[in-house]
Amino acid sequence: MANGVASSQDAARSRGDAALAAAREGRLSPAAIALLVGVMLAVLLELIDTSIVNVALPDMMSNLGATVDEASWIVTSYIIANVTIIPMTSWFASRFGRRRYLTFSILLFTAASAACGLASTLWQLVLFRTLQGIGGGALLSSGQALMVEIFPPQRQGTGQAIFGVGATLGPSLGPTLGGWLTDNFSWPWIFWVNIPLGLLAAFLIYNYLPTYKHARKQSDIDWLGIALLIVGIGTLQYTIERGNHFDWFADNTICATAAIACISLIWFVAHELRTLHPVVDLRVLRNKPLLLGCIYGAAFGVALYGSIFLFPIFTQGILGWTSWKSGINVLPSTITTAILMPFAGRAVMRTGPFPMIAAGMFVFLPSLWGMSQWDAQSNGFDLWWPQIGRGIGLGLLFAPLSLVAMRYLPPADVMQGAALYNLFRQTGGSIGIAILATLLDHRADVHFAHLAENVSALNPVTWQRVQALQAGLAARGLDPAAALDGAYKLMSSLLEREATVLAFRDSYFFVIFVVGALLPFVWLFKSRALDLKNLGGGASAATSTGMDH
Secondary structure, eight states, X not given: OHHHHHHHHHHHHHHHHHHXXXXXXXXXXXXXXXXXXXXXXXXXXXXXXXXXXXGGHHHXXXXXXXXXXXXXXXXXXXXXXXXXXXXXXXXXXXXXXXXXXXXXXXXXXXXXXXXXXXXXXXXXXXXXXXXXXXXXXXXXXXXXHHXXXXXXXXXXXXXXXXXXXXXHHHHHHHHHHHHHHHHHSOTTHHHHTHHHHHHHHHHHHHHHOOOOTTOOOOOSOOHHHHHHHHHHHHHHHHHHHXXXXXXXXXXXXXXXXXXXXXXXXXXXXXXXXXXXSOSSOGGGXXXXXXXXXXXXHHHHHHHHHHHHHHHHHHHHHTSOOOHHHHHHHXXXXXXXXXXXXXXXXXXXXXXXXXXXXXXXXXXXXXXXXXXXXXXXXXXXHHHHHHHHHHHHHHHHHHHHHHHHHHHTSOGGGHHHHHHHHHHHHHHHHHHHHHHHHHHHHHHHHHHHHHHHHTOOTTSHHHHHHXXXXXXXXXXXXXXXXXXXXXXXXXXXXXHHHHHHHHHHHHHHHHHHHHHHTTGXXXXXXXXXGGOOTTOOXXXXXXXXXXXXX
């Protein structure tokens, strides 16, 4: 039995090594394609599950007898577990073996998905979502690191573009798929759909993942670093996810978690930079291209997740769309990104990152401005062109940024670099959504107060509007007193809607500010050290740039 298992493992390693050797020669063999499919399935599953549950929450609340506040833990628990695991991915892979760890993570994610669908109480579901997040935490950074290995140096742009398709398609596809499954079947199916796809991904990765020759063997376990990371990231994510609900620092719990997060993360950084075998090797951030990619990745995490967060709230709350219609109308932008990204990935190897990133930002910023101009009468082309522009901008930006972050790392640092890059992007998205949720609430109140100052029964324009509304209600059979009362309520409702529209405008201006603040620094991507043409592979790439440390 033992000999059979060993020979099976040896055969899998041989298939993986042969696939990688063929890919390095510029040929994608069937084995390499099988590995690529497994990697992309894993990435898509992880990212879809960050947003797929949102549209199903009302059904879950009804079925499980949960309040809105309790049900929010279904989302929060997954994100906290996921983001906590991401920076430790490289350490786990080195400790337990990349193939074993990645296969185990996919199987854990799949088993937890099955358990989520079978959960009979809210807190069972929260527990299984936490396990799902722990399993999913390995998939994103491992997938991006594998793209560096699968594709030869001259096709790295294509590899990162393919990864980018999954990274941008997942969050956008989640609400659409979740709405369809919930409406046509029931909410457990948003989890059960993961089972066959997860098993297929685990099978392909176990059988075709090549041996990783650059892993750093860890002789000591950094228990203090692990503890500080779990406490720091966990409390930071709790503060981000729950802060707006509790009115931020007006709540003692949020004050406490924010303080714990600050102390733990500062201590964590200081400890990791001094210890010989850190759980997260922060020293890889001395690689300037990686650091630059992480900073831009965080900003575009705000833009990507923020725009996905705002669109359905606007269309459902202001325009009265259904969740299904909102989800469908996100797809044109996502499809545009998916179509454009492979072309951008090939082009960046010829042009270098600067032209692509500059072009992407100059398309993305006007698109965000177009979104800020939406109002209660927007439809058709008003909504369409900013969404398509957003898709074009992200399509031009994602592959160059990923390539800059990953391309100049020595092979031994690729996994850790991918973990940090994805941590920055995911955390940027979480912080951005928290800020946008707060802005929507606060600015809506401010705008309502300002609008109400100009609405008075003594104002002739206001009184004419009230009389017109009263006449309309009276024509429907209401008596004069009831019609007048209804007219005042309608006026208040119109003010609230207009105040909310203005709050959305402010929220999009915030995203414009975050992206626009980086515009003056795009010239950094013009450095000769970031020339991608005729660049060698792995460590030689890092050495040739002179920017690795």
